[in-house]
Amino acid sequence: xxxxxxxxxxxxxxxxxxxxxxxxxxxxxxxxxxxxxxxxxxxxxxxxxxxxxxxxxxxxxxxxxxxxxxxxxxxxxxxxxxxxxxxxxxxxxxxxxxxxxxxxxxxxxxxxxxxxxxxxxxxxxxxxxxxxxxxxxxxxxxxxx
Amino acid sequence: xxxxxxxxxxxxxxxxxxxxxxxxxxxxxxxxxxxxxxxxxxxxxxxxxxxxxxxxxxxxxxxxxxxxxxxxxxxxxxxxxxxxxxxxxxxxxxxxxxxxxxxxxxxxxxxxxxxxxxxxxxxxxxxxx
Numbered sequence: 368x369x370x371x372x373x374x375x376x377x378x379x380x381x382x383x384x385x386x387x388x389x390x391x392x393x394x395x396x397x398x399x400x401x402x403x404x405x406x407x408x409x410x411x412x413x414x415x416x417x418x419x420x421x422x423x424x425x426x427x428x429x430x431x432x433x434x435x436x437x438x439x440x441x442x443x444x445x446x447x448x449x450x451x452x453x454x455x456x457x458x459x460x461x462x463x464x465x466x467x468x469x470x471x472x473x474x475x476x477x478x479x480x481x482x483x484x485x486x487x488x489x490x491x492x493x494x495x496x497x498x499x500x501x502x503x504x505x506x507x508x509x510x511x512x
Numbered sequence: 513x514x515x516x517x518x519x520x521x522x523x524x525x526x527x528x529x530x531x532x533x534x535x536x537x538x539x540x541x542x543x544x545x546x547x548x549x550x551x552x553x554x555x556x557x558x559x560x561x562x563x564x565x566x567x568x569x570x571x572x573x574x575x576x577x578x579x580x581x582x583x584x585x586x587x588x589x590x591x592x593x594x595x596x597x598x599x600x601x602x603x604x605x606x607x608x609x610x611x612x613x614x615x616x617x618x619x620x621x622x623x624x625x626x627x628x629x630x631x632x633x634x635x636x637x638x639x640x641x
Contacts, residue, residue, distance in 0.1 A: 373537045380544025387547060416548045418541070434591035435541030438548055487546040490604050494540040497615045501536060504619045505529075509629055 372436075373498040379419070379437035380491040386440055387414045387484040391477050398472040402450070404462035409470035410445040411477075417441050448473075520574055523581040524566055525625050530588045531558035532618045538594055539611045546602045553607075555597045558588055 394411040402408035419436040448471040456465030538556045545551045565580040587593060 370533070373533075373540050376537060376540045376544050380540075380546070383544070384547065416545070418545045418548055418551055433554070433594055433596075435538050435554060435594065437541060438544040483547060486604065487543070490543045490546060490608060491540075493608060494536075494543045494611060497536055497611050498540065500615050501533065501618045504622045508622055508625060510626055 370498050370502045374495060376435060376437040377491045377495045377498070379439065380494070381488060383414065383416045383438045383440050384484045384488040384491065386443075387416075388481060388488070390414050390443065391481045391484065394472045394477050395474070397470050398474065400470050401458070401460040402468045402470075403460050404468075408450045408468045409472075411448065411470065411472045412443050412445055413480075415441045415444050520566065520577045520581065521628060522625075523578045523585075524562075525621055525628075527562060527565070527581045527585045527588070528558075528621055529618065530585050531556075531562060531593075532614050532621070534558070534588050534591070534594070535614050536611065536618075539607050539614065542602045542607050543604070543611075546604055546607075550600065551602065553597050553599045553602050554594055556594045558584075558593050561587075561593065 390412050397409040397411075400409045416438050419439050420433060450468035451471040452466045453469055454465055455461055455467045458467045460467050462468075535556050535558070538554050542553045561584055562581075565584045566577060568574075568577055
């Protein structure tokens with residue numbers, strides 16, 4: 368049993384949550400971008416993560432003996448949402464009918480994702496602190512009192 | 513020689529420390545996967561197995577108990593006691609409570625082992641400090 372694997376697990380969690388946060392920031396930054404007629408506007412993205420070794424466990428069908436190994440980011444999925452059409456005939460990106468295609472970013476769901484990512488990030492930091500406290504305490508084994 | 517002096521206590525504490533360290537790892541993994549969709553939380557209990565392994569049957573020599581504890585230690589390190597729970601998703605509050613509990617248990621065990629060590633030191637030196 369080594370502590371480094373525990374640190375690695377939490378580090379993978381930190382990385383996944385940071386990426387989730389970056390995805391939210393990118394979505395919000397692009398919330399008001401438009402697209403020229405005929406092209407698709409910015410599509411909001413979501414981070415899809417899975418536990419490492421999940422495919423392997425599925426083959427074993429719930430058999431015990433799976434060593435915890437952390438989380439991996441599988442992909443950055445574009446959310447299948449239709450563009451938000453705003454009637455604005457004077458806009459340079461307006462189409463023949465006067466509609467402008469805006470990126471369809473939902474601020475509400477973005478904020479919720481952001482909040483849960485930040486909380487999960489904090490929890491990962493706590494888990495690192497716990498592993499550190501245990502490793503430090505283990506150094507005291509055999510100390511003369 | 514020192515092993516003989518300590519009976520099964522050293523092996524018992526070592527196995528318990530191994531179990532707690534693995535438990536921490538399981539909790540860390542659950543937390544790392546807090547936002548993974550469709551993730552089922554993992555769990556791990558080693559206390560019952562530890563109690564069973566540490567039980568002395570009749571006139572069984574201490575070496576047998578130690579061998580059982582060593583076996584359990586290896587099983588823990590291989591993740592054989594880690595199992596999937598029925599909970600889909602991760603309850604962060606419960607994981608944090610378990611995490612703190614695990615660290616405290618670990619620290620208490622190390623503390624106890626230190627005191628046991630000073631008993632041994634006393635036996636070796638023959639004087640009370």
